[in-house]
Each structure stands twice: as structure tokens, then as C-alpha cells.
Amino acid sequence: MxxxxxxxxxxxxxxxxxxxxxxxxxxxxxxxxxxxxxxxxxxxxxxxxxxxxxxxxxxxxxxxxxxxxxxxxxxxxxxxxxxxxxxxxxxxxxxxxxxxxxxxxxxxxxNASAREIKAVVVKATQPIIKQEADRIAYDIQADPASKFSSVLEMMRKVPLVTIDAEDNIQVSGNSAYRIFINGKPSSLLERNPKDVLKSMPASSIQKIEVITTPPSKYDAEGLAGIINIITNKTIDDGYSANIGLNERLPAGGPSIGGSFTTKSGKFGLSAFGGASSFGNPLTTSSVLRKSKSVSPSALVQAGGQKSDSQNAYLGMELSYEIDSLNLISGQFNLNGGKGTGQSSQSSVLRNDTTVTQQYSLLTDNDNIGKGADLAINYQKGYRRNKNQLTTFSYRYYGFANNQNADQLFNNRVNYTLPDFRQANKSVMSEHTVQLDQVYPVNKINVEAGAKIIVRFNESDFQYLSQDAGGNYLTDPSKTNTFNNRQTIWAGYNSYQYNINNWSVKAGVRVENTDVGANFLSTASQVSQNYFSIIPAVALSRRFNTTGISFGWNQRIQRPGINQLNPFVDRSNPIFETSGNPDLRPTKGNQLRLGFNWAAKGSLVASLNYNWIQGLIFPVSVYDEVSNITRTRFENTGTAKALGGNINFNYPLTQAWNLSMNGGLMHGWATGVSNGKPIKNHGFMFNANVASSLKLNSGWRTGVNIFADGGRLTVQQHSNAYISTAFNVSKDIIKDKLTFSAFTNNPYKRYRLNVTNSFGPNFNQISRDQQNFSAFGASLNYKFGKLKESIKKNKRGITNDDISN
The missing domain is CATH 2.60.40.10 (Immunoglobulins)
Structure with a gap:
């Protein structure tokens, strides 16, 4: 009521x-x-x-x-x-x-143009950024760099999005977000999106949206919002396609990706796919941990590691217009990947100057995973009101992942842990049914809907220890089988009102989540039930060349399978990590005030304030008796952040363009470790400056400078760094075939990532050497035959909840 x-x-x-x-x-x-x-x-x-x-x-x-x-x-x-x-x-x-x-x-x-357009000379600058009440859109096709860049590289220019040196993605400084393709979740981007986005050519997509205040029709998952990658385009009787080949060295490898779109009569098909191989040459790492106990100790670990991985993906969307009022559409996605890695490590523990424990460790690991999702949607229109729609959707999504590692010790001093193997097999499956209704009432657009999600997570983890005879035997105390079930019931109601240059969007979503977990080996259970009310309000006003916007919304972040899974990773025996099946969802609030200007250039600026309760974060506790640091996900944290973002794009001349994307934020984080309160605070910033120059005969050159002030969490903060990139491209066949080459950080082969961690009874410094310098080349080709002009589809069907 x-x-x-x-x-x-x-x-x-x-x-x-x-x-x-x-x-x-x-x-x-x-x-x-x-x-x-x-x-x-x-x-x-x-x-x-x-x-x-x-x-x-x-x-x-x-x-x-x-x-x-x-x-x-x-x-x-x-x-x-x-x-x-x-x-x-x-x-x-x-x-x-x-x-x-x-x-x-x-x-x-x-009237549509009666003749085929051979060449178009655009006198005015096409706007790259468009801001609405609840989102910001970056037009990839309006940026010339899209001809030779990957989607991941182009995302560095998108407002509110940050890509660090390890290609990790954040939105407004937060890693809790969702990535959709064409308004829908995809199994391609659920587990490790950066691998797919590296091999996806930017020329295959239209635009990237950052939905800062997701409307109530979207699931409440994702504290920072939603990144929506628009790839598909509807064409009238014809086809279009593009393909891209890339090579990146010394860290990296070859990749291929492309897309194909066609329509014949009432049938339409859009497909995209790719594959890549990524090699990470040998790098070094070290850890120095000092305890604060009565008898202080110092742990020093040093070693090296290398890895190789391969992945491939294929996505497909189909549609069939039964008539002008009835539409059937579907999607089908497949992805898979595998990887291997080797590492060596020496570990020395001292009290004062005395060595109390020492060993050398060799690790050989491998992993393989695959996923798929299938969806079908039926959309019905109405003759009395063409803007009224009813949509029924069903989606299945699932993946399986296997991890294996062998640990071999030598050079032991006071260290008796035998050689061991550990394996973890995890499987996830999900069924979703959704009903949506769009019903305009006068000038108010009303949307309502209901959804049911049934999700199953399974994990079978084993620990096998070597006995005196060299045989590996299962250790029951470190082995378990874990089943997790989630049932989510959701409903929403939202309203949109447009008057002159004003736009108002408001709505509310309710979700009830029922969770049950079983530990088969230990015969124990976990049962949870929580109810969430998630409101969202967005307001915008357009002027001649400027606009303002305001948004407030609540979001939740349900714990993912990796955070729930109690599997204990002992690949570094002194540092154990595990999930927590007792985790509950995190709830976050966001206030956002935005300003945008678009004329000859564009400017988008925003001021944001976020506060999060029940923050899920990895809590590290140092055990002075066993000298082991154990890290486990907990709900004991709170976080607040105040900051702003700015994106500026301006054509200095018709041939020379300058753009900047950056943000500054101050964060406060609190939590509990080893039964004692901990807190951390500080500034975080990032800035990406890019400039491109169009030369004669189809040549183009560009430079990109990225600065990152480091990351901050409850128990950690990392160092700052600067990265540079230079590129050159050539249109071999205008708007058809493009060749490009690039080099990143040519002056510095490696970068040292320094992370400071702390707790009530320890301080720790980790140094990881990372491949920083790179060079490579790419070749992109577009082809197709269109009988009429390309037009954009009006509405997509959204079905978008899944844990990360």
C-alpha cells in the first residue's frame, strides 16, 4: 500500500x-x-x-x-x-x-535519396557524445580511431569508464557494473570481458552507452550502472560486414574479430565473433610482509610467472516480422577459453635475523571454461496505439569452468607441508522468464513488468596430498562439494514524461531473493531470504547547445559464484584465499549531477556522490601462530566516494582533434579485520588525453597519454603510473580497407605495480612486474551491399540479471 x-x-x-x-x-x-x-x-x-x-x-x-x-x-x-x-x-x-x-x-x-550515395562530404562535425537523463552515449563511428582500434581501446575515451594498465574496467571508479550487448546480457562478457573486447574491432559497433541511472525495468544488479555496447543495426534488404586482424607483441598475440548483418524481407540476422591468443612472457614478483606482534617476523617471497591463453566467441541475433504488429526475435551466444601458467617462488620467514622457515615452490596450473546463452522473445504491438508493446521473453544461460594446479616443494627448512594438487570444477545454470508491458497514457510513457530467475551454482573442489610413497590421496578436511540455488522474483513500474526540452524518468523495482546452499561433504546448509526496494529518478533539461541532468538511484550487488564458493585456493600456501557462502548483497546509492555542451566540440561533466552499505570486500587476516594470511570475502565494509568526471572533445582544425577523459574522486572505506576496525581514505584520479591528426592521402596519426593515480580499497592502495601510446593508420581503400600500427610505452619494457596492504597486526608490500611496452599492427576491412539506407531499431528486449 x-x-x-x-x-x-x-x-x-x-x-x-x-x-x-x-x-x-x-x-x-x-x-x-x-x-x-x-x-x-x-x-x-x-x-x-x-x-x-x-x-x-x-x-x-x-x-x-x-x-x-x-x-x-x-x-x-x-x-x-x-x-x-x-x-x-x-x-x-x-x-x-x-x-x-x-x-x-x-x-x-x-524523401529518401533516390540514388546510391558514392561519397559524402560532411561539413559539420558529427557529435561524438550524447547525454540523456539517465545515460551517456559515445558514438564510436563518429571517431576516426574506430577504423583501427579494438572496442577495449575505444572504451578509454568513453565518459565515466576507466581502463587501467592491466585492462581492468571500472565505471566511476567502481568494478561492480554490468556489460550488455544490444541491451541484453551476454555470456560472452560475463566472466572475463576484457579478453573478448580486446579482439572485437571497434568498426563492428555503433556506440557505447554508460547507463548511469538505470531505469527500473533493468535488474538492480551492478552498483556503478551498466555499459551497453550497441553492435546491431537494422538494414533494408542488403548486407554489411567487417573483419579485423590484429597482432600485439611481446605481451599479447594474434586476434581476429568481425561482424555480419543482413536482412531479406521479414528476416534479419546479426552476428559477430572472434578469437584470440594471448601470451604473457616471464615477469617477476615479490612480497614483503612484516608482523606487528610481540615477536615480529618478516616474510620475503620472490619469484616469476608466465602464462598463455586462448579464447573464442560467437554471438548471433535473429528476428522475424510476422506482420507489422508481431515480432519474434532471439539470440544465441557461445564462448570458450583455456589457459596455462607456470610460476616459481622462494619463500623465507625470519624472526630478527634467524631463518625460521624456508622453501621453494614450483606451480603448474591450467584452466578451461565454456559458456552459452539462448534467448527467445515475442513482441506484440497494437493498432490503437503503435507505441504500446507487450513482450514475453525466456533466456537460458550456463557456463562450466575447471581449474587445476600442481604444487611441488624443495629446499625445505622447517616446512613439512607435502606436495599437493588442487582442483575446482564449477558449473552455473540459469533460467529466466520475463513479461514486459509498455503503455503510453497521454504524454506519460508507463512501463511495467515481472520476472522470475532460477539460478544454480555448483562447485566440486578437491585437495590431494602426496603421501610417502608418492601417491596423491584426497584430504577430506580440505575437500567439499558445494551447491547454491537462487530464486529471484521481481517486478517494476516506471514512468517517463517529456515536455518541450524536459525529460523526467522515475520508477521503482522490488526484488525478493531466496538463497539455499548445501555442503554435501560436511552435511551443512545455509538459507537466506532478502527483500529489496530499488527506486530510480532521472531528470534532464535541454537548451540550445547545453543540457543539465540529475539522477538518483539505488543498486544492489549480489555475491557471485567466485565470492560464494568456499573453495580455498592454496596455490601460495602462505596466502590462502576463499569465498564465503554466508554473503548477503551489497546495497549502494548514487547521486549524480551532470552538465553537457555540444556545438563545434563537446563537453560532458558530472559530480557524483556514492555511498555503499554492507560492502563485499576481501578481508585479509594474519594468523601469527601458522604465519598464514587468510583472505575471505565479507560483508563488513562501508564506502563513500565524492568526485567528478569530465570528458572534452574538440576539433582544433578540420584535420586535428583533441579529446580528454578523466575523473577525480576522494574515497572513504571502513571494515573489520581480525575483529578490529580498519579504515582507509584518499584521492583517486585518472586522465586520458588523446590527439589525432589527419594527413594527406588517407594517412592519420595519433597519440594517447593515460595517467592513473592508483586504486584504493579498505585494506589496500596501489601506486600511480603514466602510460603512452602512438599510432598511425592508412586508408588503403577509402572507408573499406584500413591498415594501422601502434606502439605503447616504447621507452619502458616493464612497469612495477606496487600494492600496500595492511591489517591490525601486519603491513605488506607487493611488487609485481608487468609487461608494459608493446607494439603491433591491425588490418580492418568493411564490405557490403545495401539497397536502402541503414536505420536503427526502435526498441530492444531487456533480460539482464546475472551475478558476476
Whole structure:
């Protein structure tokens, strides 16, 4: 009842506000609706320019997805309106505005170009960044670097997104986010997205959205929001494709990726795929841990490691239009990968100057995993209201992963742990059923829906210890079989209201999660049930060349299988890590105030404040008796962060462009370790500056400088670093075939990553040598034959919950 009253009150307040705004701006507006003269369908994203009698441009707006446009605050007089869109012939209208009432132009038909466009010369700069009330979109195709870059490399330029030297992705400084492809989750990006994004050519995607305030129709998973990669495009009877080949050395390897889109009549197909091989040459690492006990000790470990991995992926989306009101669509994704690694380590423990323990360790490990998801959606439209939709969806997702490691000791001093093997087999499967309804009521767009998710996680981990005869026998005390089941019931209701240049989005989502876990080997169980109410509000206002936005939302982060799995990783016996089946979800709040400007260049700036309760983080506890540091995920943390982000893009000349993407944040984190409170705070920053220069004969060169101020968690902080990249590219066949070469950090072969960790009774410094210098080349080819212009689809079906 309280929820219903709250929603009614929100609508009532919005109605009062809108009525007041309408009374002020009821007159002196020009409005209309743009349609395709042939298909009679709405023409979206058409540039509408208002000029005075002297042909001087006064205002510019862009038509919405339903073709409607509104020009406000127009004083009485004679004007000219121009309508322009690539693929259509331009159109102009002479109008007279007397100021006594709004001027409604009704349906304005524009004609598609009758001949094939051989070449297009764009005089104005295509805007790269577009901001809405709840998201920021980066137009990849408007950036020339997309011809020769991977998706991961292009993400460095996307507002609010950070890619560090190890290619780890963060959104607003947070690693708890979701990645979708075309508005839907994909098994390709669930476990290790950076491997896929490295091999995916940027030329195969249209844009990247950062959904900062996800509407209530999206699942509440992901504290920082959602990264949505738009790859598919609907074409009218034809096909388009592209393929990219890349090579990266010394750390890296060859990769291939591409996409294909076709449509014939009522049938459409969009597919993308790729494969890569990644080699990480030998690097060194060291750890220095000092205890704070009455009898202090010092542990020194040093060693080296190398690894190799291969992965491949294939994604496919299909659609069939039964008629103008009924659509069937589906998706199918496959991915797999495997890897091997070897490491050596020496470990020495001292009390004062006396060696109390010593050993050398050789580790040989391998892993293999595969995943798949399958979805089918039915969408029904209605003749009485073409914006009303009902969608029914089903999705299956599953993956399996096997990890194995052999540990061999020698050079022992006071160390009796025998050689051992450990193996962990984990399997995850999920079934989801969802029903969505979109129903416009006057000028309010109402969305409602319900969802059921049933998820199963299984883990079988074994520890085998070598006996005196050289045989490996299972150790029951360190072996277990773990089953975890989650059932999630969810419902949402959201509202969107657009008036003139204002946009208001508000909604609420409710989720009930039931969790059951069984430990078969120890005959113990865990049972949990929690209910969550997640509101979201987004507001934006567009002016001529600027806009402002405000957003507030709550998000939750359910623990993933790796965080729940009690498997104890003893690959470094002095540092044990494990999951925690008792974990509960983390709840976070985010306030965001944004500003954007778009004219010759673009500027997007935002101020953010985040606070998180029940933070899931790895708690490290040092045991002075066994001299082992044990790390386990806990819910004992809280975190707050205040900061801002800025993205600036400006064409210095027609051939020379400059862009900057960065953020500054101060974070406060608290937790509990070994029964005692701990806290950490400090500034975190990152900045990416890129410049590109277009030369003659299809040549282009660019430079990229990235600075990172280090990461901060409850028990850790890492060092700062600067990275540089240089690239050059050549259009061999204009807009078809492009060759490029690059070098990263050519002056420095390795980078030393220094991480400081601490607890109530220890301090620790870890130094990891990482391959920093790299060089490589790529070849990208686009081809296809289109009978008509490319158009974007209006709506996608979302089915988007899964634990990371």
C-alpha cells in the first residue's frame, strides 16, 4: 500500500509541475512530426534548423525516436525551417509565426535519396557524445580511431569508464557494473570481458552507452550502472560486414574479430565473433610482509610467472516480422577459453635475523571454461496505439569452468607441508522468464513488468596430498562439494514524461531473493531470504547547445559464484584465499549531477556522490601462530566516494582533434579485520588525453597519454603510473580497407605495480612486474551491399540479471 501511495504521489507531483510548465510555454512553439515519405514510418534523429529571414540560424533541435520535434521560445516573425538527415534529400519550409497560438506543422514527409550515395562530404562535425537523463552515449563511428582500434581501446575515451594498465574496467571508479550487448546480457562478457573486447574491432559497433541511472525495468544488479555496447543495426534488404586482424607483441598475440548483418524481407540476422591468443612472457614478483606482534617476523617471497591463453566467441541475433504488429526475435551466444601458467617462488620467514622457515615452490596450473546463452522473445504491438508493446521473453544461460594446479616443494627448512594438487570444477545454470508491458497514457510513457530467475551454482573442489610413497590421496578436511540455488522474483513500474526540452524518468523495482546452499561433504546448509526496494529518478533539461541532468538511484550487488564458493585456493600456501557462502548483497546509492555542451566540440561533466552499505570486500587476516594470511570475502565494509568526471572533445582544425577523459574522486572505506576496525581514505584520479591528426592521402596519426593515480580499497592502495601510446593508420581503400600500427610505452619494457596492504597486526608490500611496452599492427576491412539506407531499431528486449 505504501508503495502504491508513493507512486501515485510521484505522478501527482509530476502532473502539477508539467501543467505549470505548459502554461508558461504554451505559446511561441513550433512542433511537428517527421515521417518517411515512402514507408510513412517516423524519421528519427533528423536535424531541424530554424533560420530567420536573413538565413541566419537561430535554433537547432533533433527529432525524437517517434519523429516528433518541438522548437520553443520562438518570437513572432517569418522563418525558414530546414530538415536534414544523411540518406534523405533536404527539405525547407517557409513559415509565419504570429505568436497567438502554437504552430503545429503536423506530419512533415521527407524523401529518401533516390540514388546510391558514392561519397559524402560532411561539413559539420558529427557529435561524438550524447547525454540523456539517465545515460551517456559515445558514438564510436563518429571517431576516426574506430577504423583501427579494438572496442577495449575505444572504451578509454568513453565518459565515466576507466581502463587501467592491466585492462581492468571500472565505471566511476567502481568494478561492480554490468556489460550488455544490444541491451541484453551476454555470456560472452560475463566472466572475463576484457579478453573478448580486446579482439572485437571497434568498426563492428555503433556506440557505447554508460547507463548511469538505470531505469527500473533493468535488474538492480551492478552498483556503478551498466555499459551497453550497441553492435546491431537494422538494414533494408542488403548486407554489411567487417573483419579485423590484429597482432600485439611481446605481451599479447594474434586476434581476429568481425561482424555480419543482413536482412531479406521479414528476416534479419546479426552476428559477430572472434578469437584470440594471448601470451604473457616471464615477469617477476615479490612480497614483503612484516608482523606487528610481540615477536615480529618478516616474510620475503620472490619469484616469476608466465602464462598463455586462448579464447573464442560467437554471438548471433535473429528476428522475424510476422506482420507489422508481431515480432519474434532471439539470440544465441557461445564462448570458450583455456589457459596455462607456470610460476616459481622462494619463500623465507625470519624472526630478527634467524631463518625460521624456508622453501621453494614450483606451480603448474591450467584452466578451461565454456559458456552459452539462448534467448527467445515475442513482441506484440497494437493498432490503437503503435507505441504500446507487450513482450514475453525466456533466456537460458550456463557456463562450466575447471581449474587445476600442481604444487611441488624443495629446499625445505622447517616446512613439512607435502606436495599437493588442487582442483575446482564449477558449473552455473540459469533460467529466466520475463513479461514486459509498455503503455503510453497521454504524454506519460508507463512501463511495467515481472520476472522470475532460477539460478544454480555448483562447485566440486578437491585437495590431494602426496603421501610417502608418492601417491596423491584426497584430504577430506580440505575437500567439499558445494551447491547454491537462487530464486529471484521481481517486478517494476516506471514512468517517463517529456515536455518541450524536459525529460523526467522515475520508477521503482522490488526484488525478493531466496538463497539455499548445501555442503554435501560436511552435511551443512545455509538459507537466506532478502527483500529489496530499488527506486530510480532521472531528470534532464535541454537548451540550445547545453543540457543539465540529475539522477538518483539505488543498486544492489549480489555475491557471485567466485565470492560464494568456499573453495580455498592454496596455490601460495602462505596466502590462502576463499569465498564465503554466508554473503548477503551489497546495497549502494548514487547521486549524480551532470552538465553537457555540444556545438563545434563537446563537453560532458558530472559530480557524483556514492555511498555503499554492507560492502563485499576481501578481508585479509594474519594468523601469527601458522604465519598464514587468510583472505575471505565479507560483508563488513562501508564506502563513500565524492568526485567528478569530465570528458572534452574538440576539433582544433578540420584535420586535428583533441579529446580528454578523466575523473577525480576522494574515497572513504571502513571494515573489520581480525575483529578490529580498519579504515582507509584518499584521492583517486585518472586522465586520458588523446590527439589525432589527419594527413594527406588517407594517412592519420595519433597519440594517447593515460595517467592513473592508483586504486584504493579498505585494506589496500596501489601506486600511480603514466602510460603512452602512438599510432598511425592508412586508408588503403577509402572507408573499406584500413591498415594501422601502434606502439605503447616504447621507452619502458616493464612497469612495477606496487600494492600496500595492511591489517591490525601486519603491513605488506607487493611488487609485481608487468609487461608494459608493446607494439603491433591491425588490418580492418568493411564490405557490403545495401539497397536502402541503414536505420536503427526502435526498441530492444531487456533480460539482464546475472551475478558476476
Amino acid at each position: 505504501k508503495l502504491k501511495i508513493t507512486l501515485i504521489l510521484m505522478l501527482w507531483l509530476a502532473g502539477i509541475y508539467v501543467s505549470h510548465a505548459q502554461s508558461l510555454a504554451e505559446r511561441n512553439i513550433i512542433k511537428g512530426r517527421l515521417i518517411d515519405s515512402l514507408t510513412r514510418k517516423p524519421a528519427e534523429f533528423v536535424t531541424v534548423a530554424l533560420k530567420n529571414s536573413n538565413n541566419k540560424q537561430i535554433k537547432t533541435v533533433v527529432s525524437r525516436t517517434d519523429g516528433a520535434f518541438v522548437i520553443t521560445d520562438v518570437q513572432p516573425g517569418k522563418f525558414i525551417i530546414n530538415f536534414t538527415l544523411i540518406g534523405y534529400t533536404g527539405k525547407s519550409l517557409n513559415i509565419l509565426m504570429d505568436g497567438s497560438k502554437p504552430l503545429d506543422l503536423g506530419d512533415v514527409a521527407i
